[in-house]
Amino acid sequence: MDASRRVFLTMCAAAPALALLPAEVAFGSAPGSAPTGTAPTGRGGGSGRRLTNLAHLRFLLTEVPVAASAAHTTFGIETQPTVLAPWTYADADGAGGFRRIGGGTLDPATGHWSQGAYNADDIARAAVVFLRDWQATGDRQSRDEARDLLRSLAFLQTASGPNAGRVVLWQQEDGSLNPSAIPVELPDPSDSGESYWLARTVWAFGEGYAAFRNADRAFAAFLLERLHLCLDALEQDSLSRVGQFVTSDGVPLPDWLIVGGADATAEAMLGLSAALTAAPRDSRIRRALQAYGDAVAAMVTDADEGWPFGAVLPWTGSLGFWHAWGAAAPEALGKAGALLRERAWTDAAIADAGRFTPIVLANGGPHNAWAPLPAEAQIAYGAHGRVAGALQASGSGGPGLRVLAGLAAGWFFGANAAGEPAYDPATGVTFDGIETDGRVNRNSGAESTIHGLLTMLLLDAHRDVAKIATSITGLRSHHGLRAIDAESARMSPGCTIETPEDGAWTGEGNLSSGAYVHVPDGEWVEFDVTEPGGLLHALIWRRAEDAGDAEWTFQAEDGTRTTITPAGGTGAAGLTEAEGMLVPQRLDGALGDGATVVRCTSRGDVRLDALLIQPQVASAVYETTAGAAVLYANGTREDLRIPPLAPGDGRAYDAAGSPRGQASRSGSVRLQGSGFTVTGV
Numbered sequence: 001m002d003a004s005r006r007v008f009l010t011m012c013a014a015a016p017a018l019a020l021l022p023a024e025v026a027f028g029s030a031p032g033s034a035p036t037g038t039a040p041t042g043r044g045g046g047s048g049r050r051l052t053n054l055a056h057l058r059f060l061l062t063e064v065p066v067a068a069s070a071a072h073t074t075f076g077i078e079t080q081p082t083v084l085a086p087w088t089y090a091d092a093d094g095a096g097g098f099r100r101i102g103g104g105t106l107d108p109a110t111g112h113w114s115q116g117a118y119n120a121d122d123i124a125r126a127a128v129v130f131l132r133d134w135q136a137t138g139d140r141q142s143r144d145e146a147r148d149l150l151r152s153l154a155f156l157q158t159a160s161g162p163n164a165g166r167v168v169l170w171q172q173e174d175g176s177l178n179p180s181a182i183p184v185e186l187p188d189p190s191d192s193g194e195s196y197w198l199a200r201t202v203w204a205f206g207e208g209y210a211a212f213r214n215a216d217r218a219f220a221a222f223l224l225e226r227l228h229l230c231l232d233a234l235e236q237d238s239l240s241r242v243g244q245f246v247t248s249d250g251v252p253l254p255d256w257l258i259v260g261g262a263d264a265t266a267e268a269m270l271g272l273s274a275a276l277t278a279a280p281r282d283s284r285i286r287r288a289l290q291a292y293g294d295a296v297a298a299m300v301t302d303a304d305e306g307w308p309f310g311a312v313l314p315w316t317g318s319l320g321f322w323h324a325w326g327a328a329a330p331e332a333l334g335k336a337g338a339l340l341r342e343r344a345w346t347d348a349a350i351a352d353a354g355r356f357t358p359i360v361l362a363n364g365g366p367h368n369a370w371a372p373l374p375a376e377a378q379i380a381y382g383a384h385g386r387v388a389g390a391l392q393a394s395g396s397g398g399p400g401l402r403v404l405a406g407l408a409a410g411w412f413f414g415a416n417a418a419g420e421p422a423y424d425p426a427t428g429v430t431f432d433g434i435e436t437d438g439r440v441n442r443n444s445g446a447e448s449t450i451h452g453l454l455t456m457l458l459l460d461a462h463r464d465v466a467k468i469a470t471s472i473t474g475l476r477s478h479h480g481l482r483a484i485d486a487e488s489a490r491m492s493p494g495c496t497i498e499t500p501e502d503g504a505w506t507g508e509g510n511l512s513s514g515a516y517v518h519v520p521d522g523e524w525v526e527f528d529v530t531e532p533g534g535l536l537h538a539l540i541w542r543r544a545e546d547a548g549d550a551e552w553t554f555q556a557e558d559g560t561r562t563t564i565t566p567a568g569g570t571g572a573a574g575l576t577e578a579e580g581m582l583v584p585q586r587l588d589g590a591l592g593d594g595a596t597v598v599r600c601t602s603r604g605d606v607r608l609d610a611l612l613i614q615p616q617v618a619s620a621v622y623e624t625t626a627g628a629a630v631l632y633a634n635g636t637r638e639d640l641r642i643p644p645l646a647p648g649d650g651r652a653y654d655a656a657g658s659p660r661g662q663a664s665r666s667g668s669v670r671l672q673g674s675g676f677t678v679t680g681v
Contacts, residue, residue, distance in 0.1 A: 051456040051466060052133060053428035054142065057126060057449050060086040060100060061145065064118065065175040066155050072168075072177065074155040075222045083152035084145060085118035085171065086126050089445040098429075098444060103170070104182060114182040116170025120156045120197035122446035123149055124204035129453045131204075131211045136457060147219065150208045153201055154226050158191045165233030166191040167198050194237045196326075199258045199268040202230050206271025206285075210278035224282075227275060231284055234258070238265075242291045246316060249508075249544070249581045250571020253316045254295035260575070262299040263314040263325070265292050266332035273335045286340075293336045293345055296329050300348040303355035303655075303674070304637075306537055306586030307372055307612075310355035312348065317576055318508035320583035324366040324382025330389030338395065346396040353393035353401045354655045357386055357408060358633035358676045362618035363480035364436070365411050371509045372539070372584055373483055373612070377441075379433040380422065383411040384451040391458055391465065393657070400653030403678050406468025407622065407631055409455060415475045415622055423452045468681050474623035479615055483539065484527050486517040486600075486608040494523040498607070506541065507578030512610040516541055519606040521548065527598045533616035534591045535635050536598065537584035541607040543568035544579035548604010552587055556596040563588045567606045584612050590636060591616075617671060621645055622680075629680035634671040641668040650679030 063082045066074065074083065087100035103115030130146035133139060156168045156177065169190035170178040179189035187193030205227040212220040231239070238256045245252040258264040272289040276282060296312065303310030308322045312329035315321060330352035337345025360366055360374075366382035367374040390405035407415070412423040412430070417438045423430045430452025432441040459466035487497045496518045500506075504514035517525055529536070540550060547568025554561050565585045573579040600608055617640065618633040628646035650663035654675040663669055663677045671677050 050460050051425050051470070052136075052453060052460050053425055053456075054129070054133060054453065056090075056098075056428035056430075056444060057086065057129060057446075057453060058145070059098070060090060060446055060449065061126075062087065062100075064152065064171065064173070066152075067175065071158050071160050072155055073159060074151045075219060076151065077155075080151070083155060084148040085152050086122050086446040086449075087117060088115075088119055088122060090443060090449075092442045092444070102173075111174065112172045112176075112178070113170075116178045116181065117173045118152075118171045120153060120167050120169050120171075121200050122450065123153045123156070124197070124200035125450045125454075126446065127153060127204040128207055129450055129457070131207050132454070132457050135211055136461060143215070146208065146211070147216075150204060150219075150223060153204055154222070156197075157201060157226060157229065159229070163189075163191045163233075165198075165229040165231070166193070167195065167201050169195070169197050194234070194259050196259065196264045196267075198230060198233065199264040202227065202234075202268040203271035205230065206273070206275035210274040213278050224275070224279070227271070228284065231288055234268075234288065239288060239291060242294075247572055247574030248316050248576055249319055249573060249579075251319060254298045255316075256291060257295045257299075257316060258292075260316045261314055261326075262296045262312055262329045263323070263327060265296055266328040267326070269293060269296065269332035269336050270328065273332070273339055276339060289336055290340060293333065293340065293342060296333055297342075297345050297348055299329070300333075300351070303351055306535075306614075307584040308356065308370060309359045310351040312352055318371075319581050320372040320509040322370040322372075323368060324360075324385060325368050325379070326381060327385035328388065331385070331392045334389070334392035334396065346393070349389060349393040350397040350401070350656050353390040353404060354397060354653075354657050354676070355674065357390055357404050358631060359480065359618060360386060361404070361407055361620045361631055362478055362615075362633055364475065364478045364620075365416055366408070367436070372582060373510070373512055373610075374481065375436070375510070377433045377435050378411065378416060380412070380430045380448045380451040380455070383408065383422075384455045387455050387458060387465075391462060398653060398657030398659065400651070400657030400659065400676065400678070402462065402465050402657075403468060403651075403653075403681060404631075404657070404676070405458075405462075406465040406681070407472070407620070407629070407678070409459060409465065409469035410472030410475075410622060412452060412455060413470055414473045417475075419474045423456070425456075428453065468629075471624045471626065471681070472622050472629070473625060476621040476623050476628065478620040480618050480620075481615075482531075482613045483512050483610040484529075484613065485513045485515075485610050486525050487513065487515050489517075489528075489611075490526040491517060491519075492523045492525075495519050495525060506580075506582055508576055509582040511541065511582070512539065516607050516609045519550075519600065519602040519608050521602050521604055524599050524601040525608055526600075527611050529591060529596045529598055529611070529613060531613055531615065532591065532593045533636075535614040535616065536587040536591065537612035537614065538565045538587055538600070539582065539584050539608075539610040539612050540565065540567055541582050541609055542566065542570050542580050543605070543607070544570050544573060546604075547606070548602065550606045550608070551601045551603050553599045553601065554589075554591070554596050555599070556592045557594045558592050561589065564603075567602070567604050582609065616640070617642055619645060624680065627680060629678065632669060632671055632677040632679075634673060634675055634677075637673040639673050640671040641665075642671065643667075644669045644679065646680060648680030650677060650681065652677040
């Protein structure tokens with residue numbers, strides 16, 4: 001498993017929510033000799049017209065000495081033996097400034113960090129920020145910084161030998177490389193296999209080649225050569241398996257995703273799309289983009305089937321796990337689909353934006369993990385993905401997707417659990433995250449800064465979207481998914497509550513509240529559901545083998561009905577880490593207008609975790625500078641009229657974001673079947 005995903009899943013398994021600790025604890029760092037200071041206010045500050053302010057990212061940059069070797073060199077190293085790289089983390093110093101630090105602990109004797117001071121992931125993504133700023137504004141400083149960051153990244157790429165094309169992850173302050181970090185990360189050494197940082201190198205080299213193709217042909221040719229070197233490595237790994245499939249709990253999934261992830265693969269696709277636009281006759285780039293697009297498209301889900309509501313699954317290792325972290329798949333599919341004329345890809349991007357994003361917003365924003373219930377902290381990485389995906393999809397879908405992008409970008413300006421901005425246009429600082437209980441991690445490391453700025457660059461390029469986002473000052477309320485734990489429901493005497501010794505994490509997802517109810521044959525669990533018109537989903541920890549069925553009976557004033565869901569039969573675990581799966585199963589039909597008693601009776605051997613309730617109409621109410629804005633998301637296929645949650649005019653949209661008339665009529669709010677309505681913006 002890739003180190004980045006392994007660390008992320010460890011955090012998901014560790015606790016119901018990702019604790020945002022002080023950086024010295026959260027990142028295992030120790031005080032060091034790295035510079036301290038306050039990022040100066042730069043172009044695009046609070047009094048300017050642009051939201052993009054590169055000051056804090058520039059504060060993170062430092063010059064790094066590099067020396068050529070047989071395996072590592074870069075463009076112009078003979079006359080320019082220094083490059084640029086951003087420090088990995090920046091801890092708030094308590095006095096309004098930040099202290100730049102590396103990853104892990106600092107050895108005062110060697111001056112080395114146990115991971116490194118700088119890393120390829122952040123170097124690559126910082127290069128993309130400066131490239132896009134240069135392209136948007138013509139700023140020469142951004143051009144020069146992009147150039148030196150790309151030179152830095154090229155130095156980390158192994159240029160010869162068996163690992164040629166792959167990338168070393170960590171670098172020390174003195175320029176030396178650290179291919180084996182402490183604790184051990186996989187692949188180890190870090191350039192011995194495919195990785196997130198190789199995918200992001202493709203992203204940066206691709207966008208760099210496109211940007212410099214006419215401005216500096218020699219440098220552009222170097223970047224294209226290095227991009228092809230990346231493809232040399234990828235063709236030995238994931239691209240050598242094109243057309244092959246792996247089994248994930250009985251379901252065939254593509255085996256040619258980079259490190260098994262649509263998340264990593266999508267970031268490479270962004271670079272390949274940019275490069276192919278600039279070099280449309282490059283057949284290697286075209287083949288790679290086509291292959292990776294086919295693989296990511298195979299991870300698309302059907303919104304009409306329920307969870308995860310049209311999202312692109314990020315990982316072949318679990319069918320019940322979606323994360324906002326690195327969720328660039330919709331953006332990549334939309335961009336590559338338009339370029340290669342793959343309508344199914346652009347349709348998938350539209351579905352992710354128009355069906356899933358409203359559900360994300362109605363659950364309070366881009367929780368870092370749905371495993372399968374939304375939880376974990378919210379970070380700029382996830383928030384940026386929602387904005388970028390919706391904006392890209394709006395090119396093929398309707399203008400309503402731009403409105404969703406504006407609401408999603410509101411996270412940076414106060415539409416979050418803390419009710420305060422996560423981004424400061426006056427300094428360019430983006431906070432490292434916001435917990436579900438409102439706690440704020442006020443550190444501002446490279447990743448958060450980068451993805452905050454990538455979002456601001458999008459807003460500066462789309463002023464209608466920026467107007468919506470910057471008008472939002474808070475999140476007044478939200479009404480999304482709700483789980484009723486089985487252990488809190490009524491149950492027959494033969495049922496038992498089971499709490500696994502290993503905790504909530506099953507190997508593929510988290511049990512709600514860390515426990516489930518074992519329901520033997522003939523026993524039952526009964527829930528009281530008061531939400532009118534809600535949609536129900538059974539959360540059963542299904543077994544690999546046949547385990548019979550769960551019989552669901554709904555008793556309401558208008559009668560009784562029954563439906564069946566399997567308790568097992570998922571098939572072979574395949575590459576997943578545990579047999580069986582924890583994926584919500586949508587139950588047939590919506591609830592009536594009154595209270596309903598829902599009984600689950602075992603016709604086999606059922607491990608019942610929870611009953612998941614999806615509102616018929618999910619919603620989010622935003623505080624804005626002009627009053628209140630409301631998002632309504634229709635979970636049914638029927639056109640609806642409901643009472644308004646706040647006054648205001650607006651529009652109803654279908655699931656693709658196309659307008660379907662005024663939102664309000666005769667004192668009610670109109671909703672298109674499977675669509676969404678927005679008022680007050």
